[in-house]
Amino acid sequence: MKIDRITIFRLAIGFGETRYATGSSGKAQDSVDGTILKIDTDEGLTGWGEVSPWGRTYLPEFAEAARVGIDVLAPALIGADPTDIAGLHALMDRHLDGHAYIKSGFDIAAHDLLGKAANLPVYRLLGGRANERIPMNCAVYHGPFNEMAERIAAYREGPGYRIFSTKPGGEAVSDIRLYERLAEIRQPQETFIADANRLWTLTDALKVARAIEPLGFNLEQPCGTYEACLRVRRATRATVTLDESVLDGDVLARLARDNAADIVHVKLSRIGGIAAARRFAAFCEIAGLSLSWASSGGTEIADMAALHVAAATPRDHLFGLWSCREFNTETYACGASHITDGFVVPSEAPGLGLTPHEDAFGTPIATYR
Numbered sequence: 269m270k271i272d273r274i275t276i277f278r279l280a281i282g283f284g285e286t287r288y289a290t291g292s293s294g295k296a297q298d299s300v301d302g303t304i305l306k307i308d309t310d311e312g313l314t315g316w317g318e319v320s321p322w323g324r325t326y327l328p329e330f331a332e333a334a335r336v337g338i339d340v341l342a343p344a345l346i347g348a349d350p351t352d353i354a355g356l357h358a359l360m361d362r363h364l365d366g367h368a369y370i371k372s373g374f375d376i377a378a379h380d381l382l383g384k385a386a387n388l389p390v391y392r393l394l395g396g397r398a399n400e401r402i403p404m405n406c407a408v409y410h411g412p413f414n415e416m417a418e419r420i421a422a423y424r425e426g427p428g429y430r431i432f433s434t435k436p437g438g439e440a441v442s443d444i445r446l447y448e449r450l451a452e453i454r455q456p457q458e459t460f461i462a463d464a465n466r467l468w469t470l471t472d473a474l475k476v477a478r479a480i481e482p483l484g485f486n487l488e489q490p491c492g493t494y495e496a497c498l499r500v501r502r503a504t505r506a507t508v509t510l511d512e513s514v515l516d517g518d519v520l521a522r523l524a525r526d527n528a529a530d531i532v533h534v535k536l537s538r539i540g541g542i543a544a545a546r547r548f549a550a551f552c553e554i555a556g557l558s559l560s561w562a563s564s565g566g567t568e569i570a571d572m573a574a575l576h577v578a579a580a581t582p583r584d585h586l587f588g589l590w591s592c593r594e595f596n597t598e599t600y601a602c603g604a605s606h607i608t609d610g611f612v613v614p615s616e617a618p619g620l621g622l623t624p625h626e627d628a629f630g631t632p633i634a635t636y637r
Contacts (some may be wrong), residue, residue, distance in 0.1 A: 326384065376536070405433055451480075
């Protein structure tokens with residue numbers, strides 16, 4: 269099988285009325301600038317990939333740069349075998365050093381193609397379905413307590429979530445009070461996470477961590493740097509997750525050595541896609557770490573890529589999955605799994621299991637042959 273054509277679409281993925289607030293700064297995300305990749309082969313099969321960073325300041329990745337990098341890589345991949353995943357990554361590395369997130373879109377499309385060629389879902393290519401049902405994590409963005417409580421109630425009553433990633437405002441005193449009030453509405457069998465997304469200073473993070481430890485919250489990415497997060501980890505007995513600090517395998521190995529976290533939250537684009545995720549999962553199983561998976565943002569394409577990785581993650585090492593479609597107002601593909609009673613069930617359909625609505629992507633911005 270050879271790559272015959274690569275088509276690129278730019279897609280504005282809107283959140284409707286939702287304004288995803290980052291702390292109490294007033295900054296809010298209301299859409300994602302998405303890039304969709306369609307790879308056609310000489311055997312008539314089509315694979316779909318996606319690179320949809322969460323804005324320009326969340327991680328060291330952004331949409332405009334992704335499209336520039338795709339323009340570098342796509343011509344070099346014409347004629348390559350997309351089912352040779354290792355060979356495809358080696359070819360991309362020869363033409364572009366680093367920039368894993370740019371390569372992740374091609375990686376996802378290649379796995380979609382490999383699954384379709386083998387008539388198997390992607391998770392079976394990764395070792396099989398280790399989880400019949402995958403627990404879902406929702407993002408409760410920051411706001412006044414009453415509004416956050418209303419969102420938690422809606423997540424409980426609709427999709428049935430049991431894992432709530434609650435976002436602070438960024439100031440220790442008010443955040444401690446917020447978490448004291450949130451703890452009062454937590455129900456049995458629910459997990460509440462104080463997920464700062466790097467928002468706190470070290471001083472504030474230490475204050476909050478010590479104050480809320482008796483409340484039973486998990487603590488996620490309290491500070492901007494690995495070293496600061498490690499200081500917080502050593503000051504609390506709470507379950508700790510690291511997310512934004514874990515940019516690559518080197519940091520993951522250091523995390524395990526330092527016992528810096530109990531859970532690693534991994535965004536597929538950040539590490540380069542599904543092939544890298546398989547290596548991360550194998551390492552975490554050996555190191556005794558749990559994993560939480562997600563894509564940074566995007567459509568059903570990015571979302572189902574993360575779901576397949578979660579489905580193949582050993583059951584004892586899977587914490588959960590966040591759906592990057594949580595705030596999307598439009599549907600861009602059929603075949604995606606839906607959340608029921610707080611879980612999703614992976615499909616048996618081949619590849620990613622999706623049929624994208626290509627008309628919804630508009631006119632291609634680039635085609636390579």
